Amino acid sequence: MSRILLINPNTNRETTAAMVAIAASAMPDHHFAGRTAPFGESMIVEPQALATGTRAVSTILADELAEAEGFDGVIIAAFGDPGLDEARRLGTVRVCGIGEASFHEASADGRSFAVATTTPALERAIAERVEKAGLSSRFIGSFFTPGDPFAVVADPERLKEQLSLLVAAAIRADAEAVIIGGGPLAMAARDLGAGHAVPIIEPVPAAPRRIAAMLHPC
CATH class of the missing domain: 3.40.50.12500 (Rossmann fold)
Structure with a gap:
């Protein structure tokens, strides 16, 4: 079973939980773990918030991918895909964005x-x-x-x-x-x-x- 990290680049934990549940329903043979942005906006609605979301994604990745267990893949779960390009440049795991x-x-x-x-x-x-x-x-x-x-x-x-x-x-x-x-x-x-x-x-x-x-x- 592949372990997938789903990162919500906004601060709404309810949204994170809902997205993890939907992801698990779509691919029940994979394990999904959700992480919520530690700072930023509750919803990304303009470019500045998108940029903040990019920084939040980078912060989460730095923490999670340093863990010994690690993940097989990462989903950036905001439609503007903040941090997707930066995550790909790390080259450590497969990454995609919902957008x-x-x-x-x-x-x-x-x-x-x-x-x-x-x-x-x-x-x-x-x-x-x-x-x-x-x-x-x-x-x-x-x-x-x-x-x-x-x-x-x-x-x-x-x-x-x-x-x-x-x-x-x-x-x-x-x-x-x-x-x-x-x-x-x-x-x-x-x-x-x-x-x-x-x-x-x-x-x-x-x-x-x-x-x-x-x-x-x-």
């Missing part, structure tokens, strides 16, 4: 895809991560809920309703798959999985599938 994993899953079989999420201030950062993954030619763009992201996420029913409207808008823009972008949106993403004409991609379970493929290539 990167979802881009690859959404674009499978040449599909065009879009992102539906709550953080308009991260529009450029999302596009840059798509470009980093080499998938810009298939990317329709990002669609954002109106209003304060914290208020939207705090109201689960409002969140699902608004994300569903974004999915419909993305489909009208010719998206053939839509990613629900963000670790704190993981439960909403699961609820939106049915009822739409195109695949709804959940980043949190996409990452365990991708890290498992990296660890155990066919």
